[in-house]
Amino acid sequence: MTDTQALPAGITVERVRELFNPKSIALVGATDKSVWSLSLFKNLADFPGRVYLVNPRGVVVHGQQSYTSVAELPEVVDLAFVMVPTGAVLEVMEHIADAGIRSAVVLTSGFGEVGEVGAELEARLVRLAEERGITVLGPNGNGYVNVASGITPYGLLISGELKRGSIGVVLQSGALASAVIQLAQTRDAGLSLLVSMGNESMISMTDVMRYLVEDEATKVIMLFVESIRHPEDFLEVSRLALAAGKPIVALKVGRSEGGARVARAHTGSLVGDDAVIDAVFRQNAVIRVDSLEDLIVTAELLSHAAPLPGRRVGFVTPSGGACEVISDRAEDEGILIPDFAPETEARLAEVLPDFASVHNPIDVTGYILIDPMLTIKALDVVQDDPNIDEIVYIGDLPHDDPADFDAAVARYQLQSEAISRSKKPVIVVSNTITDITPVGRAVAAASEFPGVVGGIHHGITALGRAAEWSERYRAAQAGVSGGAAVTAEPPIVVDARPGESFAERKAAALLAEHGVPVVPNALVDSADAAAEAAERFGFPVVVKLAADEIEHKSDIGGVRLGLSDADAVRQAFDDVVAAGRAAGAAAPAALVQPQRSDGVELIVGAVRDPKWGLVLAVGLGGVWVEVLKDSTLHLLPVDREQIKAGLTSLRGAKLLEGARGTQASDLDAVADVVARIADVAVRLGDRLESLEVNPLLVRGSEVEALDALITWR
Structure with missing residues (x-):
C-alpha cells in the first residue's frame, strides 16, 4: 500500500x-x-x-x-x-x-x-x-x-x-x-x-x-x-x-x-x-x-530472532534444575529437544568436566564459578550440531554493582562475541523474569550483550509461539495458503423464504447436489412404502420424520433407529408421523435410510457470526458434543490443510486415529468432505444463517452426512 x-x-x-x-x-x-x-x-x-x-x-x-x-x-x-x-x-x-x-x-x-x-x-x-x-x-x-x-x-x-x-x-x-x-x-x-x-x-x-x-x-x-x-x-x-x-x-x-x-x-x-x-x-x-x-x-x-529457522532447539545451561524445567516446558509448547549428534557430544566431553552433561539440554554445572568459559566453550561446540535449528543460552545480566565493573564487562564481552559468531541464532533467556537493573543495562551496553528474554517459563512459551509464527511465515513466503482459500465455483442460488429452515430432506438434497456425500434415503408417505424402501436398502434401517417445520426431530420422538424387519418399519412410520402431527406439522411424511453403525460421528456446522461472518465449527458429534464441548473453529473461507490441522487439535483426536483397535479415520478424506461442506456454505452467500451436518459419520475413508439442517436469514 x-x-x-x-x-x-x-x-x-x-x-x-x-x-x-x-x-x-x-x-x-x-x-x-x-x-x-x-x-x-x-x-x-x-x-x-x-x-x-x-x-x-x-x-x-x-x-x-x-x-x-x-x-x-x-x-x-x-x-x-x-x-x-x-x-x-x-x-x-x-x-x-x-x-x-x-x-x-x-x-x-x-x-x-x-x-x-x-x-x-x-x-x-x-x-x-x-x-x-x-x-x-x-x-x-x-x-x-x-x-x-x-x-x-x-x-x-x-x-x-x-x-x-x-x-x-x-x-x-x-x-x-x-x-x-x-x-x-x-x-x-x-x-x-x-x-x-x-x-x-x-x-x-x-x-x-x-x-x-x-x-x-x-x-x-x-x-x-x-x-x-x-x-x-x-x-x-x-x-x-x-x-x-x-x-x-x-x-x-x-x-x-x-x-x-x-x-x-x-x-x-x-x-x-x-x-x-x-x-x-x-x-x-x-x-x-x-x-x-x-x-x-x-x-x-x-524482535531479536524472527523468523526462527525451526523447532529443534539446543539448550546450554549452568543448571541441572533448569534442564528439568526446560524439558517440561518444551514439551508443553511443542519445542523439540533433539539428541546432539555423536560428534557434538564427543567434542563437548573434551571441553566440559567429567561430571557435566553433554546431552541436550546441556548442564555445564556449577563449575562455571571456577571456569566462566564453560558455557562459551559449550556454545562454540553446539553451534555446529546438524540436529538443531537454534540455541537457547541460559544466562542473565548482573543485578548488583560488581566488585570490578571492567572485569564484568570483559566477561560479558566474551559471551557476546561467542553469541555473535554462532552459525545459528542464539536466544538468551534468564532463569526467572526479574528486573534488568541499571547495572545490568550498563554492562549490556558496554559489552554489546544481546537482549535477555525474561524467564524460562515465559521464555519457552514465547519460543513456542515464535516457532509457530515462523512456520506460518515461511509457508506464506512459499505461497502456501494459510486458511484464506476462496472458492472459484459460482454462487449457489436457492429459492428460500427469509427465516425458512430446510430440514433433513431438502438440506441433504442440496448438499448432495453440490458434491457432499450423503447417506441414501427415500421419502415415503405410507407405512407400506416405508417397508418397501427398507427392503431395497437392506436392514437395519432408520425411519425419521420428514417435516420442514420441525428442526430437531429427535426431541419430539421423530426418529426410530435399528429397525430390522418390515413390521417394525411400518410401526415406526406411524409413530414418527403421529409425533409430527402432534408437534404441528402440516403434512408429515418420513425418510427411510440404511442404518450406519461403528465409525466416529462428527458435527460440522457453519454459523454466521455478527462481526466476522460465517464461522465453521468441527467437533465430535453424538454425546461428545455435549459432554466434551470439543470443537475447532475456522473463519470462512478456509482451506483443507487448516481443517485437517483443526481435526488433529481436537481433544478427542485419538478417536479419529483408531483408539483401542477401532478403524483409523482417513483424515484427508474427512478434511475433503468438511472443506466441501464449508465451500457450499460460502457459495450460499449472505442469505445463509447456518448450515449443520450432524452427524457426519467417518468410517475409515468412507465419510457420509447422515443428517443436515439449513436455516436462512
Whole structure:
C-alpha cells in the first residue's frame, strides 16, 4: 500500500505518519492545576521541536508563557493535544481547524464510553474532524510515545528512559499503557512506538497497525485488545504484516462473561465471541498470549530472532534444575529437544568436566564459578550440531554493582562475541523474569550483550509461539495458503423464504447436489412404502420424520433407529408421523435410510457470526458434543490443510486415529468432505444463517452426512 491509499474514514498512512511525527505541538488546556497537563509537559521536556501552551487566561503555565488560543500561536503547529473539559472540546476543535492544524490528540473523556449522549457528542466530533480535515486520535486516550523519534505527547508521567527498539505497541487501554511502559523499562525491551487508542472515534487500532507494517523502525507489532471494531480491515492488515515478516502478538481480553462486560463498559463497543477471536487469530498468524508478561516477553524474543529457522532447539545451561524445567516446558509448547549428534557430544566431553552433561539440554554445572568459559566453550561446540535449528543460552545480566565493573564487562564481552559468531541464532533467556537493573543495562551496553528474554517459563512459551509464527511465515513466503482459500465455483442460488429452515430432506438434497456425500434415503408417505424402501436398502434401517417445520426431530420422538424387519418399519412410520402431527406439522411424511453403525460421528456446522461472518465449527458429534464441548473453529473461507490441522487439535483426536483397535479415520478424506461442506456454505452467500451436518459419520475413508439442517436469514 502506498502512502496515498485510503484507509477507513479517509485516513491514509501518510496522515497517520504526520500525527506521530510532529515538529511542533500545542498543549490546549494547559494548566498548573492538572496532573495530566504537568505530566505531558514534563514528558515533552526533551522534545526536539517546539512546544506551545494554550490557556484561555494567557497566564504563565508550568513556568512558560501561554497563549489564549491556538489562533495566537506564532506558527501553524503540527499537533494539538486537547485536554479541555468535555463541553468545550467541539469549540476548541473548531479553533484548531480554523488555525490550519491537521492533527489532534483528544485526552478528554465523557464521549462514547459513557452512553448515548456521549456517543452523539463523539459523532459530532468525528463529523467536524472529517469536514475540516483533522486527523484525531482519541477521545478518552492518553496519546502516544514515539520512542524512535523522541516524541512523547503522552498524558501520564513517564519516569526513566525508554529504550529505543523495534516493538510497536497499540493498546485499547490508557492505564495499562503505563503498565506496559514500566514493564518494558524493567525488562529493557526496546520500543519504536506506543499508542493509547482511546475510543478510536476516527483513527482505529487497525489504522495504527497498518502504519506499523510500513514503519521501518518496527519489527514486531504488539496489541492489547478489548474489541476489534473493523474485522475486515484487521484481517487485511494481519495478512500484510505476515507478508512483511512482522509478527503480531496480541493479548485479547474479554474471554469471560465478566471480562466482556467490563470491556464493553470501558470502550463502549461490543466484544466478539472469544472462541471466534481465537480462530481468527490462529488462521491469520496472530500470536495470542494471556498475560502482560507473555505479551512483552514474546514480542521481545521476536524482535531479536524472527523468523526462527525451526523447532529443534539446543539448550546450554549452568543448571541441572533448569534442564528439568526446560524439558517440561518444551514439551508443553511443542519445542523439540533433539539428541546432539555423536560428534557434538564427543567434542563437548573434551571441553566440559567429567561430571557435566553433554546431552541436550546441556548442564555445564556449577563449575562455571571456577571456569566462566564453560558455557562459551559449550556454545562454540553446539553451534555446529546438524540436529538443531537454534540455541537457547541460559544466562542473565548482573543485578548488583560488581566488585570490578571492567572485569564484568570483559566477561560479558566474551559471551557476546561467542553469541555473535554462532552459525545459528542464539536466544538468551534468564532463569526467572526479574528486573534488568541499571547495572545490568550498563554492562549490556558496554559489552554489546544481546537482549535477555525474561524467564524460562515465559521464555519457552514465547519460543513456542515464535516457532509457530515462523512456520506460518515461511509457508506464506512459499505461497502456501494459510486458511484464506476462496472458492472459484459460482454462487449457489436457492429459492428460500427469509427465516425458512430446510430440514433433513431438502438440506441433504442440496448438499448432495453440490458434491457432499450423503447417506441414501427415500421419502415415503405410507407405512407400506416405508417397508418397501427398507427392503431395497437392506436392514437395519432408520425411519425419521420428514417435516420442514420441525428442526430437531429427535426431541419430539421423530426418529426410530435399528429397525430390522418390515413390521417394525411400518410401526415406526406411524409413530414418527403421529409425533409430527402432534408437534404441528402440516403434512408429515418420513425418510427411510440404511442404518450406519461403528465409525466416529462428527458435527460440522457453519454459523454466521455478527462481526466476522460465517464461522465453521468441527467437533465430535453424538454425546461428545455435549459432554466434551470439543470443537475447532475456522473463519470462512478456509482451506483443507487448516481443517485437517483443526481435526488433529481436537481433544478427542485419538478417536479419529483408531483408539483401542477401532478403524483409523482417513483424515484427508474427512478434511475433503468438511472443506466441501464449508465451500457450499460460502457459495450460499449472505442469505445463509447456518448450515449443520450432524452427524457426519467417518468410517475409515468412507465419510457420509447422515443428517443436515439449513436455516436462512
